[in-house]
Amino acid sequence: MTERLCTWDPHNRGECGMPTDAYINLYKRWGEGEIGAIILGNIPVHRDHLEAPGNPVIDKNNTWDAVAAFSLAVAGAKAHGMLCIGQLTHPGRQSPDIVCQQPVSASETKTPDGIMGLNFKPARALTEDEIMDVIDRWAFAAEVLYKAGADGAQLHAAHGYLLSQFLSPLVNKRTDKWGGSFENRSRLIFEIIKAIRTRVPDDKFIISIKINSQDFIDGGFSSEECAVMVEKLEAAKVDLIELSGGTYESLTLAFEHQKESTRRREGFFVEFADKIRPHITKSILCVTGGFRNAEPMADAILQNTCGIIGLARPLCAEPDLPAKMLSGKSHGANVNVLDSPLQTPAAILQIHAIAESRPIPDLSKKDVADDVTAQITGKKKPYHPASAEYPPM
Numbered sequence: 118m119t120e121r122l123c124t125w126d127p128h129n130r131g132e133c134g135m136p137t138d139a140y141i142n143l144y145k146r147w148g149e150g151e152i153g154a155i156i157l158g159n160i161p162v163h164r165d166h167l168e169a170p171g172n173p174v175i176d177k178n179n180t181w182d183a184v185a186a187f188s189l190a191v192a193g194a195k196a197h198g199m200l201c202i203g204q205l206t207h208p209g210r211q212s213p214d215i216v217c218q219q220p221v222s223a224s225e226t227k228t229p230d231g232i233m234g235l236n237f238k239p240a241r242a243l244t245e246d247e248i249m250d251v252i253d254r255w256a257f258a259a260e261v262l263y264k265a266g267a268d269g270a271q272l273h274a275a276h277g278y279l280l281s282q283f284l285s286p287l288v289n290k291r292t293d294k295w296g297g298s299f300e301n302r303s304r305l306i307f308e309i310i311k312a313i314r315t316r317v318p319d320d321k322f323i324i325s326i327k328i329n330s331q332d333f334i335d336g337g338f339s340s341e342e343c344a345v346m347v348e349k350l351e352a353a354k355v356d357l358i359e360l361s362g363g364t365y366e367s368l369t370l371a372f373e374h375q376k377e378s379t380r381r382r383e384g385f386f387v388e389f390a391d392k393i394r395p396h397i398t399k400s401i402l403c404v405t406g407g408f409r410n411a412e413p414m415a416d417a418i419l420q421n422t423c424g425i426i427g428l429a430r431p432l433c434a435e436p437d438l439p440a441k442m443l444s445g446k447s448h449g450a451n452v453n454v455l456d457s458p459l460q461t462p463a464a465i466l467q468i469h470a471i472a473e474s475r476p477i478p479d480l481s482k483k484d485v486a487d488d489v490t491a492q493i494t495g496k497k498k499p500y501h502p503a504s505a506e507y508p509p510m
């Protein structure tokens with residue numbers, strides 16, 4: 118999950134994205150929670166193209182020592198035997214105007230204004246040279262993670278960011294080898310995977326991808342294409358495939374239950390995972406979104422729907438939830454009483470509380486949820502301004 122805890126100076130991009138004590142402390146706390154594999158929240162590979170103020174950044178043009186800076190967070194996450202993977206991203210057209218005046222994408226396009234209170238400048242199409250630069254940036258950042266002690270790198274190819282924009286026939290209107298056919302639209306992802314393997318020639322370094330099971334937009338990346346994509350990713354020796362869904366334009370559809378059958382099984386994308394699972398023999402499948410209780414999580418594993426259960430919002434409320442569940446002290450996450458769209462910005466407030474060793478707002482309590490709602494909706498000054506102003510993905 119995006120943390121928004123690193124340095125941010127709009128007038129000096131070279132000094133942005135440095136891990137702070139709070140960022141390092143957050144991963145130390147999660148490292149104590151028996152989470153299994155901890156994925157560092159999205160790390161942009163270009164300092165001019167952020168997802169939000171306060172993002173960590175690994176940019177090949179920065180002069181500070183990113184290996185040393187990130188190694189502290191990685192060490193904290195791994196201190197009790199967990200794996201640590203860094204999620205690398207480029208937001209493309211989904212970089213809001215508070216951080217980016219000249220966004221880029223696969224083609225000329227624009228993210229509609231007003232989504233989650235954010236506005237966006239029109240994006241121009243990347244040139245072929247710039248696409249090669251993007252590939253190089255991903256490989257550079259993966260190497261930094263490797264040298265910092267991380268167990269792997271995850272490509273963020275979900276939720277409508279740059280790699281997801283390339284995959285989408287709606288956004289990617291290119292007529293060169295990076296657009297058109299499915300093979301061309303997915304080329305950037307496979308070139309990045311190849312470049313990372315060349316730069317980090319260690320088979321133990323995990324390559325992971327987070328990908329949409331579908332965009333939930335007519336004409337966007339479909340579940341049929343995702344099924345083909347997953348087989349291609351396995352063939353490219355991707356170790357861990359995390360399934361999610363949606364873009365900024367369809368988030369509410371993706372992050373809520375669409376069917377009664379999946380509500381019972383909790384995981385939003387379990388039915389899709391069931392369909393593709395038989396075709397996947399080597400890559401590990403992770404399903405993220407919706408899981409809250411031990412029983413449906415165990416069922417998903419025992420029924421071979423996936424090999425890993427991904428958790429996000431529950432870990433903001435209870436950073437040691439897996440430890441409590443594994444020891445039998447808890448059978449599931451505390452129930453969050455906030456409406457779904459408010460849960461994400463509220464989770465940021467909780468992340469900041471964990472990072473700064475303050476009490477975590479307990480969103481299972483109505484009075485606390487009301488207070489947090491007042492902070493998010495601007496009726497009350499937020500404890501940390503970045504927490505509420507920039508809803509995350």
Ligand SMILES: Cc1cc2nc3c(=O)[nH]c(=O)nc-3n(C[C@H](O)[C@H](O)[C@H](O)COP(=O)(O)O)c2cc1C
Pocket residue numbers: 118119120158159204273275276327361372405406407408427428429430431460461462464465509510
């Ligand atoms: C505060 C917050 C920040 C998030 N940031 C990211 C991110 O940086 N990268 C990403 O892939 N997903 C991000 N997500 C999405 C989650 O990883 C996850 O896919 C989604 O919340 C559904 O899982 P859940 O139901 O367990 O919360 C974020 C979610 C939240 C709540």
